[in-house]
Amino acid sequence: MQFIDLKAQYEHLKSKIDKRIHNVLEHGQYIMGPEVQELEQNLADYVGVKHVITCANGTDALTLAMMVLDVKEGDAVFCPTFTFFATAEVIAYEGATPVFVDSDQDTFNICPVDLEKQIQKVIAEGELNPKAIIAVDLFGLPANYPALQKIADKYNLKLVEDAAQGFGGEINGQRAGSFGDIATTSFFPAKPLGCYGDGGAIFTNNDEYAELLRSYRVHGKGADKYDNVRIGMNSRLDTIQAAILLEKLAEFPTELKARNRAADKYSRELAGKYKIPVVPEGYVSSWAQYTLVSDDRDAEMANYKEQGVPTMVYYGTCMHQQTAFKELGYTDENFPIASRLASQVFSLPMHGYMAEVSF
Numbered sequence: 001m002q003f004i005d006l007k008a009q010y011e012h013l014k015s016k017i018d019k020r021i022h023n024v025l026e027h028g029q030y031i032m033g034p035e036v037q038e039l040e041q042n043l044a045d046y047v048g049v050k051h052v053i054t055c056a057n058g059t060d061a062l063t064l065a066m067m068v069l070d071v072k073e074g075d076a077v078f079c080p081t082f083t084f085f086a087t088a089e090v091i092a093y094e095g096a097t098p099v100f101v102d103s104d105q106d107t108f109n110i111c112p113v114d115l116e117k118q119i120q121k122v123i124a125e126g127e128l129n130p131k132a133i134i135a136v137d138l139f140g141l142p143a144n145y146p147a148l149q150k151i152a153d154k155y156n157l158k159l160v161e162d163a164a165q166g167f168g169g170e171i172n173g174q175r176a177g178s179f180g181d182i183a184t185t186s187f188f189p190a191k192p193l194g195c196y197g198d199g200g201a202i203f204t205n206n207d208e209y210a211e212l213l214r215s216y217r218v219h220g221k222g223a224d225k226y227d228n229v230r231i232g233m234n235s236r237l238d239t240i241q242a243a244i245l246l247e248k249l250a251e252f253p254t255e256l257k258a259r260n261r262a263a264d265k266y267s268r269e270l271a272g273k274y275k276i277p278v279v280p281e282g283y284v285s286s287w288a289q290y291t292l293v294s295d296d297r298d299a300e301m302a303n304y305k306e307q308g309v310p311t312m313v314y315y316g317t318c319m320h321q322q323t324a325f326k327e328l329g330y331t332d333e334n335f336p337i338a339s340r341l342a343s344q345v346f347s348l349p350m351h352g353y354m355a356e357v358s359f
C-alpha cells in the first residue's frame with residue numbers, strides 16, 4: 001500500500017495528461033504559455049475568487065503575499081506553531097518576527113482564543129507592530145475563518161490563508177482559497193491538488209494586490225517588460241505543470257469525494273480506538289492528511305507497519321521547537337496543546353484512489 005498513490009492517479013489520467021504535455025512540447029511556450037492563463041481562470045472559477053496568480057511553489061506564494069502586504073522588519077505576523085516550516089519561514093525571511101499561536105485541540109488549527117491573547121501581548125509589550133495573521137488549513141480542514149476575520153478586523157490586521165493543504169475544503173459552501181485578504185496554495189505533488197514538480201498559486205479579490213503580484217512574480221516588471229519598477233523575484237509556474245494541473249483540476253471534484261469516502265470509512269472503523277479527526281458542522285475537509293492522536297504513537301505505527309500500512313508523522317516538531325527559531329525564546333509551556341499534538345499525532349494513507357482498506 002502507498003501512503004499517497006500518485007501512480008494510480010497517473011494511470012487513471014494518463015491519456016489526457018500525456019496529450020496536454022505533448023501539446024506544450026508542440027507549441028513550445030514553456031514559460032507563461034497559454035495553459036498558465038487557462039489554469040488561472042479555471043482555479044478562479046473553482047475557488048470563487050476574482051484573481052489567481054500562479055507561481056513557482058507554495059513557499060513563494062506565501063512570500064509574495066508577505067511582499068504585497070509590505071511585511072518587514074519590526075512587524076509581528078501571527079501564525080500557528082503547529083504547521084509546516086514554510087508558514088513561519090516566510091515571515092522571518094522578510095525580516096519580520098513570527099509570533100506563534102497554540103492550536104485548537106479538536107481541529108488542530110490555529111486557536112482563535114490564544115491568537116487574541118498573543119496579539120494583546122504584542123500590543124502590551126509595544127516593541128513590534130502587529131501586521132498580519134497567517135492561518136493554515138492544516139491537514140485539509142479550513143481554519144476557523146469566521147472567528148479569525150473578526151479578530152483581524154478588531155485589531156486591524158491583514159489575514160492570509162495558507163491553503164497549501166486546504167485546497168478543496170469549504171466552510172458553509174465557501175471554498176478554501178477565498179478566505180482573508182490573500183490566500184495561497186501549493187501544487188507540490190503530495191498536496192490535495194498536486195503537479196509533477198513544484199508549483200503554487202495566490203488567490204485574491206483585491207485588484208491592486210493582483211496587479212502587484214503579477215509584477216512581483218516577474219522581477220517587479222512594469223508595463224514594459226524591461227522597465228522594472230520594483231524589486232521582485234522570478235517565480236512562475238512552468239507551462240508543462242499548468243498543463244498537467246488542468247487535467248488534475250478537472251478530476252479533482254471526483255477525487256475529493258473519494259478522499260471523503262475514505263476518511264468517513266476510517267472514522268467509522270477507528271472511532272473508539274483513537275481520537276478521530278473532527279470536522280465541524282458546515283466544514284468540508286480535503287483530507288490532505290487523515291490524522292489520529294494516540295498516547296502511544298510509536299507502538300501504533302509499528303503495528304500498522306506490520307500490517308503493511310504505511311504511516312507518517314505530520315508534524316513531530318512545532319515551529320517554537322525548531323532550531324532556526326530558538327532565539328525567539330519560546331518553551332513548550334507556551335503552547336501546551338500544540339506541543340502535545342506534536343508528540344501524539346500520526347497519519348494514515350490518504351489519496352483519491354484508495355482501494356477498500358479495513359483494519
Ligand SMILES: *Cc1c(COP(=O)(O)O)cnc(C)c1O
Pocket residue numbers: 057058059060083084086087136162164165185186187188198199200
Ligand atoms: C507544503 C506547504 C507549504 C509550502 O509549499 P511548497 O510548494 O512546498 O513550497 C506551505 N505551507 C503549508 C502548510 C504546507 O503544507
